[in-house]
Amino acid sequence: MVYINRYKVIEKIEEGNYATVYKVKDKELELILKTARENNPEFNEIIRREFQILSQFRHPNIVQVYEYDLTDEGRAFFTLDYIRGLPITQSFNKFSEEFVEALIQAINALSAFHNKGLVHSDLKPEHIIYDAKNKKAVLIDFGFASVSSHQIKASGTLGYIAPEILKGIGSDQRSDLYSLGVIIYEILTGDKPLLPYSPIKDVPEVLNKTIERLLSEEPNLRPTAPELYETFLSLSKKKIEALPYTVYPPPTVFVELPEIVDKLTRLKGEAVVVFGELGAGKTRLLKELKYRFLFKNCDVLLFFAGQGEYFYNTLCDFIGFKEMDFTNKEDKFQIYMEITERLIEFAKDQNVVILVDDIDNLTDYELGLFRYIVHSIDNTMITVIGTSKIEPRIRELNLFELHLRQFTKEETKVLIERTYSEIYILGGDGLDKFAEWLHSFTGGNPLFIVETLKNLYEQGILKFKDNKWQVDVNLLKGFKLPEGIEEIISNRIKGLNDEELRVLKVLCIAGQPISLSILNKIFPEFGNISIEILRLLGLVKEEKICEQKAFLPSSQTVKIIVEKDIIKDELYKFSSELIRAIEDSHLNDNLYPLLGRLYENAGDKDNAYKYLLLSAENFERINDYISAIKYYKDSLKYCLNIEPKRYSEILLKLGDLNLRLNDNKQAIEYYEKLIKDSEGLKIE
Incomplete structure (x- = not known):
């Protein structure tokens, strides 16, 4: 007889991607037991998340859950009602x-x-x-x-x-x-x-x-x-009482700028950079393009720069280039060349589209790879589209440029019509006037339009009533105009409860995507629920990191506003909690720079030095000399007190790396400092 904890297994019902489902008995009570398929942090977190959310409900048409625990092998499980029946399509x-x-x-x-x-x-x-x-x-x-x-x-x-x-x-x-x-x-x-x-x-x-x-x-x-x-x-003969229903404001639709989208969807064997200011809709544009290219049977990679993953790793995974060994390459250009050759080979018989959001957030090393690729794809089946704020180093790529503009009044009206179907305007001259007011107030900035509509909902001016969206324009007269998007987001953050605010502060301190498994180690009781609320409010967004759900602040604006109110004790406490959760998880070298910064926040100089040095060595290994120099320099401030014997070695390393970058002046400064601080040292 097989048991899982105290539950006697009657039969295995299903084995899925992350879970195994059993019919079990607890004494005479028949139940369903759902357990992680294996002791895997991601699988365990999915099980925990499902239990936490289902445990909020006592509803006759939602399955009732009972106990959550871990098996002897460390697999998360929970029990729930055994429902005698069939899937609705079989019934x-x-x-x-x-x-x-x-x-x-x-x-x-x-x-x-x-x-x-x-x-x-x-x-x-x-x-x-x-x-x-x-x-x-x-x-x-x-x-x-x-x-x-x-x-x-x-x-x-x-x-x-x-x-x-x-x-x-x-x-x-x-x-x-x-x-x-x-x-x-x-x-x-x-x-x-x-x-x-x-x-x-x-x-x-x-x-x-x-x-x-x-x-x-x-x-x-x-x-x-x-x-x-x-x-x-x-259609029913019975009188059934409907449950009250709360309709939340829907995400705004994509409003196409024809002069941009038409050009981009016709590309082949070309590279383009799309410039736009904060809130201009760059990310939304790429998500829409990804969908359109997929339906043209293209292979599509969408990469978000500056969010915890490295462009070269993601690209190598995409094209199946798993065996890349950075250690035996003479310089970064050899690495760029090999990756690009593999990409071109990958695209030999298929259309490939690479979309990179915020290329201005790429490191110099990653941008070098991006530059090498975009100038190597003529006469291929590869299309590359990047988005960016206007920056000199991006314009120096010498790519064809497109520029996102603000919405016109008519485009603002289209956004309202297509987001809130058949919206009813109370006490005014109709949709035209409301669209004119919204466009005038926001200047046509897409992000400001979205946030203003959310703000109108929060203040009861935009509401769902009698099965339709309505705007009472009479209330606009008493509507206190926020000074900008910062005030709108600030007011939304002020409405958070303590638990939600703590989760948001941790994500802002991290400043890069944090996996759900790590968050739940810090907030085991309420992490999943708080994340759902923060996502509903548009304060966090979800990404996929190493095939795990991960979350980060939805914008730099959110991060800046939250960080202003993080006091020193909170910075220490949340940094320490993040460190423990990260080190208790599967640690990869992408997290070394974050750990170095968190240990600095926590005042632990020994470990800050350790992870800064590991970061520098990793970047040097892949010939990303600019990033390596940054982290070697950061480690120097701790080296003399922690590992003085390596101080001269790091100075020499900094001199050599600057020399490789042809920065002779900076290299000489480090060599002179080495000679001065290491009298009598022989340098072979």
């Missing part, structure tokens, strides 16, 4: 009264989930179990699968994942409703839907129209949950 195959009532229950469950500000984002038929005996639908799986941030293969058949998630724009409540639309279509036809939508035979016309709207690529065209209630209640 129904045509329109019926019972089918309608089951869907109302599923919508009820989603509504409760959404009212907490949460999004499932991976809804599938097997996640909705229907118990035919008790006529009860139950949502059972909330693992929140993520889509890789680097590469997604597109297909012509619609899957369950909403298009905006594939684009990397993110998910909201409407993403789950899209998935529900696919499930409903599959139940009624036995097939996945294809575009354009074909009406289903033998179902009410109102249901056909609803399904077509649910499957809209544009989220704003999809019905809301209250609208779905109305539709399905009208």
